[in-house]
Amino acid sequence: MPVTDHFLVRISVLHEELNRALAELDLPETPHYLYAPIRYVNTGQGKRLRPILVRLTGEACGANVADLLNAGLAVELLHNFTLVHDDIMDGDNQRHGQPTVHKQWDESTAILAGDGLFALSQLLLLKVCVNPLKALRRFNEATLAVCEGQGFDKEFEADSAITLDHYLIMIEKKTGNLIGLCAELGAILGDQPEATIQALFNYGLALGKAFQIHDDVLEITADPEIMGKSLGSDIKAGKQTILTILAREKDAGNWGQFCASVDTSDETNLCRAYRNYFESTGVLNQAIANAKQYGRQALDLLEVIPSKSRSVLIEFTDLVLNRKK
Amino acid sequence: MPVTDHFLVRISVLHEELNRALAELDLPETPHYLYAPIRYVNTGQGKRLRPILVRLTGEACGANVADLLNAGLAVELLHNFTLVHDDIMDGDNQRHGQPTVHKQWDESTAILAGDGLFALSQLLLLKVCVNPLKALRRFNEATLAVCEGQGFDKEFEADSAITLDHYLIMIEKKTGNLIGLCAELGAILGDQPEATIQALFNYGLALGKAFQIHDDVLEITADPEIMGKSLGSDIKAGKQTILTILAREKDAGNWGQFCASVDTSDETNLCRAYRNYFESTGVLNQAIANAKQYGRQALDLLEVIPSKSRSVLIEFTDLVLNRKK
Numbered sequence: 326m327p328v329t330d331h332f333l334v335r336i337s338v339l340h341e342e343l344n345r346a347l348a349e350l351d352l353p354e355t356p357h358y359l360y361a362p363i364r365y366v367n368t369g370q371g372k373r374l375r376p377i378l379v380r381l382t383g384e385a386c387g388a389n390v391a392d393l394l395n396a397g398l399a400v401e402l403l404h405n406f407t408l409v410h411d412d413i414m415d416g417d418n419q420r421h422g423q424p425t426v427h428k429q430w431d432e433s434t435a436i437l438a439g440d441g442l443f444a445l446s447q448l449l450l451l452k453v454c455v456n457p458l459k460a461l462r463r464f465n466e467a468t469l470a471v472c473e474g475q476g477f478d479k480e481f482e483a484d485s486a487i488t489l490d491h492y493l494i495m496i497e498k499k500t501g502n503l504i505g506l507c508a509e510l511g512a513i514l515g516d517q518p519e520a521t522i523q524a525l526f527n528y529g530l531a532l533g534k535a536f537q538i539h540d541d542v543l544e545i546t547a548d549p550e551i552m553g554k555s556l557g558s559d560i561k562a563g564k565q566t567i568l569t570i571l572a573r574e575k576d577a578g579n580w581g582q583f584c585a586s587v588d589t590s591d592e593t594n595l596c597r598a599y600r601n602y603f604e605s606t607g608v609l610n611q612a613i614a615n616a617k618q619y620g621r622q623a624l625d626l627l628e629v630i631p632s633k634s635r636s637v638l639i640e641f642t643d644l645v646l647n648r649k650k
Numbered sequence: 651m652p653v654t655d656h657f658l659v660r661i662s663v664l665h666e667e668l669n670r671a672l673a674e675l676d677l678p679e680t681p682h683y684l685y686a687p688i689r690y691v692n693t694g695q696g697k698r699l700r701p702i703l704v705r706l707t708g709e710a711c712g713a714n715v716a717d718l719l720n721a722g723l724a725v726e727l728l729h730n731f732t733l734v735h736d737d738i739m740d741g742d743n744q745r746h747g748q749p750t751v752h753k754q755w756d757e758s759t760a761i762l763a764g765d766g767l768f769a770l771s772q773l774l775l776l777k778v779c780v781n782p783l784k785a786l787r788r789f790n791e792a793t794l795a796v797c798e799g800q801g802f803d804k805e806f807e808a809d810s811a812i813t814l815d816h817y818l819i820m821i822e823k824k825t826g827n828l829i830g831l832c833a834e835l836g837a838i839l840g841d842q843p844e845a846t847i848q849a850l851f852n853y854g855l856a857l858g859k860a861f862q863i864h865d866d867v868l869e870i871t872a873d874p875e876i877m878g879k880s881l882g883s884d885i886k887a888g889k890q891t892i893l894t895i896l897a898r899e900k901d902a903g904n905w906g907q908f909c910a911s912v913d914t915s916d917e918t919n920l921c922r923a924y925r926n927y928f929e930s931t932g933v934l935n936q937a938i939a940n941a942k943q944y945g946r947q948a949l950d951l952l953e954v955i956p957s958k959s960r961s962v963l964i965e966f967t968d969l970v971l972n973r974k975k
Contacts, residue, residue: 359801410765414758433739433804436761440735441797443768447790457783458776465772472766476684479758 332640339380343373346398350445362426362438363445366405370421374645375400378507381641382525385634386515392453396460396510402446403464404503407471409439414479415562443468456513463513467506474499483563485573492570497530500537505529524629531626535619535646541566542612545600547650560599561589567615568599571608579606620646657965664705668698671723675770687751687763688770691730695746699970701726703832706966707850710959711840717778721785721835727771728789729828732796734764739804740887768793781838788838792831799824808888810898817895818859825865826858833857849954856951860944860971866891867937870925872975885924886914892940893924896933904931945971 347367352360376397383393411417412425413435419425427435450464451457477495481487508529512522544559545568559566572580580602587598603609620642627638672692677685701722708718736742737750738760744750752760775789776782802820806812833854837847869884870893884891897905905927912923928934945967952963 353798356798356801356805358805359797407765410761414761432757436735436739436764437797437800437804439761440732440764440768441794441801443765444790444793444797447772448787448794451783451787451790461786462773462776465769465776468769469766469773472684472762472769473678473681475762476681476766479762480681480683 328640328644332637332644335637336377336641336644339377340373342394343376343397343401344368346394347401350398352445358434359437359441362409362430362434363441365423365429366409366426366438366442367402369405369423371401371405372648372650373401375404375503375507378504378529378641379510381637382508382511382630383514384511385630385638386512386517386521386525388455388511388514388516392455392514393511395449395452396514399446399450399464400503400507400510402442402449403468406439406442406446407468407475407503409435409442411475414475415559415564453514455516460510460513463506463509467502470498470502474502478564481565484565487565487570489567489570489574492565492567493534495565496534496537500540501530501533504533504536508532521629524626528623528626528629531619531623532642532645535616535623538567538612538616538619539646539648541568542609542616543648543650545596545603546609561595567612568603568608571611572603572606575606575608575611616646653965653969657962657969660962661702661966661969664702665698667719668701668722668726669693671719672726675723677770683759684762684766687734687755687759688766690754691734691751691763691767692727694730694748696726696730697973697975698726700729700828700832703829703854703966704835706962707833707836707955708839709836710955710963711837711842711846711850713780713836713839713841717780717839718836720774720777721839724771724775724789725828725832725835727767727774728793731764731767731771732793732800732828734760734767736800739800740884740889778839780841785835785838788831788834792827795823795827799827803889806890809890812890812895814892814895814899817890817892820890821859821862822855825862826855829858829861830854846954849951853948853951853954856944856948857967857970860941860948863892863937863941863944864971864973866893867934867941868973868975870921870928871934886920892937893928893933896936897928897931900931900933900936941971 350367352363354360379397379400380390380393383396384390408420409426412420413427413432417425418428423429425435426438447461447464450461453460474495474497477491478499481491481495505526506529509522509526512525541559544566560569569580572583583602587595589595600609603612623642624639627635627642630638675692677688679685704722704725705715705718708721709715733745734751737745738752738757742750743753748754750760751763772786772789775786778785799820799822802816803824806816806820830851831854834847834851837850866884869891885894894905897908908927912920914920925934928937948967949964952960952967955963
């Protein structure tokens with residue numbers, strides 16, 4: 326189902342509202358060492374998909390808007406905290422079209438900025454009026470799962486024994502849990518029964534897995550100008566993506582030969598060579614089929630939402646699954 | 651007032667109880683990348699002063715023991731999280747007589763372990779039954795203050811315009827706020843009136859400042875074997891300690907000359923030379939007098955506690971102010 330113009334306008338309005346709220350967060354001026362990078366991160370060009378998901382599920386569940394805004398800001402700061410620290414660990418130099426914090430400043434600054442963002446995110450979530458304790462418990466459980474996912478991701482680097490199942494557990498923790506949290510926060514703040522909360526969490530888990538697989542695909546197929554970051558960096562860094570794992574599982578010999586012979590001196594050529602390989606071997610299509618499968622799973626789980634409120638969440642799901650960046 | 655044997659036995663019992671609880675924390679086995687360093691940190695040789703303070707103030711305020719244990723574990727994990735990240739930022743290689751996490755593993759591992767400890771600390775505090783929301787709000791406000799203190803500390807490095815006032819603001823945030831939190835958590839979990847909570851927080855702030863000044867003094871005067879870390883490292887790293895600031899404020903010319911001429915090739919000699927300088931110029935005694943002043947301020951603030959429960963907190967204060975490591 327294609328998304329409607331009405332829906333796109335709504336997303337754009339929410340995006341603007343969130344950007345304004347992030348820019349207007351009441352933060353002290355000093356120490357600059359802490360707050361300058363936090364401001365830099367908060368006013369970066371994120372897609373705000375996570376707080377938008379909190380808002381849309383929350384409205385479908387009858388939550389109040391003030392709570393949804395605070396919880397949305399909390400998950401956005403939490404997300405940014407994990408990105409700032411992950412970028413150090415992964416040595417990534419660009420994010421949302423600008424230098425990462427540890428590049429713009431240094432690693433110590435980035436470590437501390439991430440810590441401050443995490444503390445601020447908790448304080449924002451503490452402002453919600455409905456079920457704050459349940460929200461906070463799930464918020465921190467999800468954060469721990471994200472840390473576990475990053476731990477697996479680091480363990481898996483350059484480990485050629487990693488299977489598709491390992492990969493799926495890793496992305497479920499690293500990406501799925503945070504998106505699952507966003508969806509379930511809407512239900513928690515709407516004081517919904519446990520079954521609804523759980524179904525929406527599972528919706529987010531499936532959507533998160535589809536999102537991450539799609540991300541791996543975009544890393545190889547997207548326009549670097551649109552993505553705002555250099556492409557192919559995960560593969561170059563020896564990270565496992567669904568494409569490298571499927572390529573190895575499909576035909577380890579061929580894949581090994583390709584990796585040994587590919588010219589790594591030119592980044593654009595390297596990316597093109599990988600893309601050609603994944604396309605010609607059917608690996609790319611298989612990954613896309615995997616993403617679609619989790620997308621369908623996510624849509625099925627939305628049945629828990631009454632049909633009149635469901636369409637906007639279906640459109641959101643489609644938007645995420647078809648994004649170009 | 652010298653501390654009694656009865657009190658020392660009590661502290662030792664609480665220390666053992668906390669070590670056991672830390673070792674028995676219910677943590678998953680995998681990913682090892684995340685949980686091996688977290689276990690390593692939790693079973694390190696910390697003094698457990700912060701959770702003991704939570705326990706002692708909490709008992710004086712009528713809080714229940716289960717809440718005090720959970721809150722104590724939460725502040726200990728929070729404290730360890732800040733140490734793990736600070737050790738990366740400050741390039742410290744030893745902590746509690748063993749290699750720091752980033753030395754034992756690497757920086758990425760240490761960043762993630764700190765993040766995981768912070769999330770776990772929130773989950774532990776979420777277990778308390780009395781006033782959990784107030785406890786969590788103060789927990790995260792104090793964490794943000796600690797981050798601000800670390801931000802100032804990094805800004806002040808090698809900045810020779812830093813005054814004693816700057817330094818006092820920095821240590822109030824970096825060290826005072828966490829110890830203040832510990833004292834006030836006892837009152838919050840004991841459901842005490844706001845005035846008691848505030849007085850105990852201020853007690854901890856003053857105690858924390860005395861503690862940090864004493865720490866700066868120990869860095870120069872203690873036995874490195876007892877401290878379990880290399881001494882003089884802060885000064886060598888260009889960090890401001892109360893000794894360097896007082897030396898500069900007292901006689902910048904002499905101090906500048908001393909720093910320019912001191913032999914930095916031998917660590918033991920370097921430490922001895924600094925010590926001689928601070929002793930002969932009266933700087934060391936002035937710093938000790940400063941610590942004592944904050945110690946008295948802390949003791950005065952304990953008047954808020956009924957006299958029959960007060961003596962154990964007075965003994966705790968004396969223990970902290972006279973510690974040898």
